[in-house]
Amino acid sequence: MAKTILITGASSGLGAGMAREFAQKGYNLAICARRIERLEALKQELESQYGIQVIAKTLDVTNYDQVFEVFKAFQQDFGKLDRIIVNAGVGQGRRIGKGNFEINRATAETNFISALAQCEAAVEIFRVQNSGHLVVISSMSAVRGLPKHLSTYAASKAAVAHLAEGIRAELIDTPIKVSTIFPGYIRTELNEGAKQLPFEIDEKTGSHLLAEAIEKAPVKAYVPKWPWLPMSLAMKVLPLRIVNKLG
Secondary structure (H helix, E strand, O other): OOOEEEEEOOOOHHHHHHHHHHHHOOOEEEEEEOOHHHHHHHHHHHHHHHOOOEEEEEOOOOOHHHHHHHHHHHHHHHOOOOEEEEOOOOOOOOOOOOOOHHHHHHHHHHHHHHHHHHHHHHHHHHHHHOOEEEEEEOOHHHOOOOOHHHHHHHHHHHHHHHHHHHHHHHOOOOOEEEEEEEEOOEEOHHHOOOOOOOOOEEHHHHHHHHHHHHHOOOOEEEEOHHHHHHHHHHHHHOOHHHHHHHO
16 A cells, blocks of 8 residues: 655645655655645646545644644545655744844744644654654754844754654654754745855755655755765854855
8 A cells, every 4th residue: 555645835845846756656645735726736736647646735834723633634534644744834034133023933933833733743643653754854054053034044943953853862762763854955936036055956856855865764864965964064063154154
């Protein structure tokens, strides 16, 4: 029987890209996001192309009750969820102390508290099943504090990486696996207006590399591995003035 993957934030960008990659590998998919019309179009595309089962549901991850309801509903629809990818997030953020607290608060809340709700809902299901693979999408920006518009974003992604590691520690002697993924700069709808980013790759390449990394169920993965694995080591020890240039 085909395995099932739940992906949040699947209506565009890396969420939709990963859905295409995993559909190609023969997985059934539970896809959710706020924009149902985009999900329905993706569902039709993947079902007709790959002959898999796709169920789409509306989910706003900042509605915490809805997170639990939708995850449970997917679990009932498929009977089992083999992998849950906590992907939904926002790339907003503003300089600290410039009067944009509300934007930064929303960024922190969506990228961390909403991720916490998704992890809670996922692990609840996996504990009952006594199996499953939780995948948390963090960011290379989580490795160090970053300046300008990235300060809150980087902090929220660092928080989510620590959360994933804590869950891994909790479940270390169980059949439940936990992976933290640190993507580098991948050009998507989320950052299409941004300037040229260091070592950036396109969405299709990024989605393919993410799916390949996730399939191996690693404890941690930096995507793409080159240059971000060595960069992750360098970023931890380089002076902040040099790390600043990555922002």
